[in-house]
Amino acid sequence: MKGFLQIHDPLKPKGHAVGIDLGTTNSLVAAVINGKPTSLAADEGDERLLPSVVHYAQNGGVLVGKRAVELLATAPTDTIKSVKRFMGKSLGDLETKKLGAYQFVEGQGVVRFQVAGGQPVTPIEVSGEILRTLKRRAESAFAGKVEQAVITVPAYFDDGQRQATKDAGRLAGLEVLRLLNEPTAAALAYGLDKNAQGTFAVYDLGGGTFDISILELVDGVFQVKSVGGDSALGGDDFDRAIVQRALEAFGITEPSNTQIAQLLQAGRAAKERLTELPESSLTLDGRVFSFTRADFDGWIAPLLQKTGVAVRRALKDAGLTPADIKGVVLVGGSTRVPAVRSYVEALFGKPPLADIDPDQVVALGAAIQADLLTNADRQDEVLLLDVIPLSLGLETMGGVVEKLIHRNSAIPTAQGQVFTTFQDGQTGMDIHVVQGERELVQDSRSLARFRLSGIPSMPAGMGRVQVTFSIDADGILSVKAKEQTTGVEQAITVKPTHGLTDEEVEQMLLDSIEHGEDDMQRRQLAEQQVEATRVLADARKQLRENGDLLDPEERKRFELGVEALEALAQSTTDHASLKNAIHELDEQARPFVERIMNRAISKAAVGHTIESF
Amino acid sequence: MTAEASATFIAPNPNALPTGKPTGKGIGIDDSAVGRLKKLLAERNTPNAGLRIAVKGGGCSGLAYHMEWAEEARPRDKTFERDGVRVFIDPKSYLYLMGTELIFEETIMASGFKLRNPNEKSACGCGDSFSV
Secondary structure (H helix, E strand, C coil): CCCCECEECCCCCCCEEEEEEECCCEEEEEEEECCEEEECCCCCCCCCCEECEEEECCCCCEEECHHHHCCCCCCHHHEEECHHHHCCCCCCCCCHHHHCCCCEEEECCEEEECCCCCCCECHHHHHHHHHHHHHHHHHHHHCCCEEEEEEEECCCCCHHHHHHHHHHHHHCCCEEEEEEEHHHHHHHHCCHHHCCEEEEEEEEECCCCEEEEEEEEECCEEEEEEEEEECCCCHHHHHHHHHHHHHHHHCCCCCCHHHHHHHHHHHHHHHHHHCCCCEEEEEECCEEEEEEHHHHHHHHHHHHHHHHHHHHHHHHHCCCCHHHEEEEEEECHHHHCHHHHHHHHHHHCCCCECCCCCCCHHHHHHHHHHHHHHCHHHCCCCCCCCECCCCEEEEECCCEEEEEECCCCECCEEEEEEEEECCCCCCEEEEEEEECCCCEHHHCEEEEEEEEECCCCCCCCCCEEEEEEEECCCCCEEEEEEECCCCCEEEEEECCCCCCCHHHHHHHHHHHHHCHHHHHHHHHHHHHHHHHHHHHHHHHHHHHHHHHHCCHHHHHHHHHHHHHHHHHHHHCCCHHHHHHHHHHHHHHHHHHHHHHHHHHHHHHHHHHHHHHC | CCHHHHCCCECCCCCCCCCCCCCCCCEEECHHHHHHHHHHHHHCCCCCCEEEEEEEECCCCCEEEEEEEECCCCCCCEEEEECCEEEEECHHHHHHHCCEEEEEEECCCCEEEEEECCCCCEECCCCCEEEC
């Protein structure tokens, strides 16, 4: 089901708007305060990341975050973690049940969890609890109401998952200003949108997932070119690599669950110390396991190579090479590991952007977007620069416009079409580039004109010219015409928007709508006039060359038909009647055409006989 | 046919259809939307205000709808009226909204406003983002 639109009230005093990173493992809320994007801490301490874990208690109470994490071991089916993986999923999705050992209930096409203290809950409701906690956190930071939010979603989320995220926001009492792609949010946090253009990569290595996104910036708007990744690869695998080596070193072959849990915790702490120090160690039951950064780098090298494969695939999908990437943004706590940074640097051939806390960068970008959307000064920005405002085409016979690139096409773009010659022996073609939505050249804006000469002399319709229109990211149009048999070509470059104001663009569009039906009539008439001209020329040629095939009366009747069509073509404004007249002359000519064909065949047969004997 | 045009000598493509232009004209407001807007405006104590519909860049599908109450039309706005309910649209947004109908939908589960925009090529599940 598609969501509904909300009516905003500009007179109502607005609460603060926040940006929310609703993550699989952790969530975070941020806002722009005094012009600076800032993450908001929980009231009980300096902890900014809220674990995305929700516990439902027997008494109907709900715990979110750290306190819910503590109950994961004792009440696993009443404590939902990684709910993001369930968003927009039904139990029918075979993979769903593998995502966690919960008591699933199917209802109205969505998955539900049977938890303690009441009715089954949906992933939307669980996410709503996380968002509500973040909203409260923001409200206590501001000591005021928070009613609007930008929430981030993975670039690969489908419509159902996005709708579910939006519903979770509403459930938490938030007006969702916008859903923003996570990689785009990270790019915004670094202000990459202030570049004129460019292609960027966002390398997101979290606790349990890896995502790579290739973004293209065209005039301030980010477009996702390609995405890739591994939904089971992250910092947790780094921890497991350490635990495995520690177990080997301690000679433990069958560790208890407690030992594994202790080692994972100690391993993670040891890993984090390695970010600053060349050496680290962990202890288990009084025994010490020491390792160097070089040891650790060696252990995780195969994991990093897996990310490299995904990166290269994403680049290939976008038709790019690492050299095309203008900047790389690091997201996710695991990108703090020095080996990850140097691996990314080697992968792209340039140091990644890493100044902003990789755990916070997505929420900070969302906060910037929320601020932009609610800042009154920017409300009137209705910039649509990533599409061409008016169609581009060329003139064909009869002054008819053939559009090659349509209005609203995203740029850069390229379109080609093959055009044929109209006259026997035609050796040149005038390419007249026009702009606008109207059907006839006289109503369009003329942009450029050039002539392609050197077309070999051929019957009408046989000369084939490939015309290509391409627009680059700066909106510059290149038109190339290439004759297909000789390869002779000619090109021109223009800036279609040069000298056009927004008002003129609007006026041209409004004119095209106002004259829409009328234009179609005129276009069809022009097309039929061209067709009549072609048919008349052909009829006269055949009368000249093969007129002897008709007896005098037939000839007289056919000539009258030709004259009648010519008179109608010059006088009528009704394309349908002209089309009928053309058809009638065609019918009338049929016996004539048959005789011409027979003559041609017997001529060919004669030629054949001479040649064969 | 002008002399200038015939100098072009490019055979027209008989299969070409004119496309790429906004579909439809004007803005429609359906009965239930009129009724609902009247009620909401009365509740807001501004029975003479109107509804502004705009299209903004951004959103998950490139463009996003925005609706807000407006006391008056702005100078270059286009105003559409039905049964005393006014809708204001700035000229730029109008280019993306031509032929759109504002509807109010009520189902057992939920109710709310929607825009039925013939220019939409794809819409996002979030409801207010689309592309043309």
